[in-house]
Amino acid sequence: MDALSGIVTTWKSNDISRADIWSLAAMVGSEMTQAQRDFSLDYVGRIDCEDTGRECFDDNSNIQECRQDLGDSRALPDANLLTHEILEFFSNNFGFTAQETVALMGAHSIGTASQENSGFNGPVGWDNTNYFLDNDYYKMLIGGDPSKSNPRELEDLIEFAPGWTQQTIVNSGDIPDRIQWNRDQTQDTARIISLNTDIGLARDLSGRMDSDGEVSCNFKNPTPRCPVATQTLDIMTTYRYDEEKFLEDFESVLKKMIIAGYDAETELTYVSPSLFSTVDLPKISVAQASYESGQAVRLTVENPDGDRVWIAIRRHDI
Ligand code: HEM
Numbered sequence: 001m002d003a004l005s006g007i008v009t010t011w012k013s014n015d016i017s018r019a020d021i022w023s024l025a026a027m028v029g030s031e032m033t034q035a036q037r038d039f040s041l042d043y044v045g046r047i048d049c050e051d052t053g054r055e056c057f058d059d060n061s062n063i064q065e066c067r068q069d070l071g072d073s074r075a076l077p078d079a080n081l082l083t084h085e086i087l088e089f090f091s092n093n094f095g096f097t098a099q100e101t102v103a104l105m106g107a108h109s110i111g112t113a114s115q116e117n118s119g120f121n122g123p124v125g126w127d128n129t130n131y132f133l134d135n136d137y138y139k140m141l142i143g144g145d146p147s148k149s150n151p152r153e154l155e156d157l158i159e160f161a162p163g164w165t166q167q168t169i170v171n172s173g174d175i176p177d178r179i180q181w182n183r184d185q186t187q188d189t190a191r192i193i194s195l196n197t198d199i200g201l202a203r204d205l206s207g208r209m210d211s212d213g214e215v216s217c218n219f220k221n222p223t224p225r226c227p228v229a230t231q232t233l234d235i236m237t238t239y240r241y242d243e244e245k246f247l248e249d250f251e252s253v254l255k256k257m258i259i260a261g262y263d264a265e266t267e268l269t270y271v272s273p274s275l276f277s278t279v280d281l282p283k284i285s286v287a288q289a290s291y292e293s294g295q296a297v298r299l300t301v302e303n304p305d306g307d308r309v310w311i312a313i314r315r316h317d318i
Pocket residue numbers: 077078079080081086104105107108110111112113114115117118119120195197
């Protein structure tokens with residue numbers, strides 16, 4: 001939020017809302033980690049929560065004045081949701097199918113988790129390529145025997161999957177202790193994590209998880225092994241073996257997510273992605289925003305001729 005606030009302020013008067021900029025940031029983050037697909041921001045005109053006339057709530061469901069970190073939207077999903085609860089969350093809030101939900105969760109192919117933010121300790125993130133939006137997220141959870149003509153036999157999907165064990169992360173202050181899964185450590189896999197919600201796309205932890213998130217079955221070890229998540233395992237397997245399909249479905253569901261709640265054709269403004277220009281940061285006046293290395297933001301604005309153009313804003317030294 002802080003990194004984008006300068007940009008939000010600058011473009012407010014151009015009919016580009018904070019929600020547009022945040023949606024744009026999601027597309028830029030995706031594009032910067034996966035150049036093969038076109039993560040364009042196709043629409044602008046989203047209404048910020050303080051302008052919707054709806055009520056905003058704090059964590060205790062008390063009505064509060066709407067602001068950027070306190071919206072009228074639903075709470076974030078809990079990291080201990082079970083398979084069917086994950087599917088329900090994305091179905092109820094976005095109308096997504098199981099396939100769309102499994103594709104969207106592949107976002108954990110990028111980024112990391114940190115104790116100071118969420119209480120989870122995942123400095124490497126969910127796979128070994130946290131700067132690349134690829135299908136490695138699925139490879140962490142689904143096995144298979146590549147030497148076989150059908151590498152997708154159920155037993156092999158389990159037997160040849162990486163191993164995972166739970167660990168309690170002790171936190172202080174307002175952040176509760178967390179239970180996460182750590183991938184069995186080899187030289188290549190040190191510190192890769194999953195949350196119960198990630199494991200839940202491969203294993204059904206129903207009836208086997210306590211209220212803290214501790215699970216009484218094993219990911220692989222058969223004494224006792226957690227049952228497979230029958231609603232999602234096939235889709236996980238498809239993406240594990242077909243990166244193109246994953247990227248195609250991910251792009252499509254992400255674009256759907258960032259227009260959720262709107263009839264895009266009538267309530268938003270279409271932006272032609274064919275008009276694209278790149279402008280170095282010092283030439284325009286949004287330098288107040290602070291960027292980490294690797295971050296960038298793209299905007300659509302009208303140029304002096306009245307054309308709508310794409311502008312990529314990025315730090316000069318990257
Ligand atoms: C059941 C649903 C989900 C849960 C419980 C969940 C939970 C989390 C948690 C706890 C973190 C660590 C945050 C931190 O410590 O900084 C995280 C990071 C992240 N999540 Fe999710 N997430 C979910 C769905 C999604 C979806 C749908 C997306 C995007 C489409 C997403 C994208 C990301 C990204 C990119 C990061 C890395 C952020 C960074 O590196 O700063 N997640 N998620």
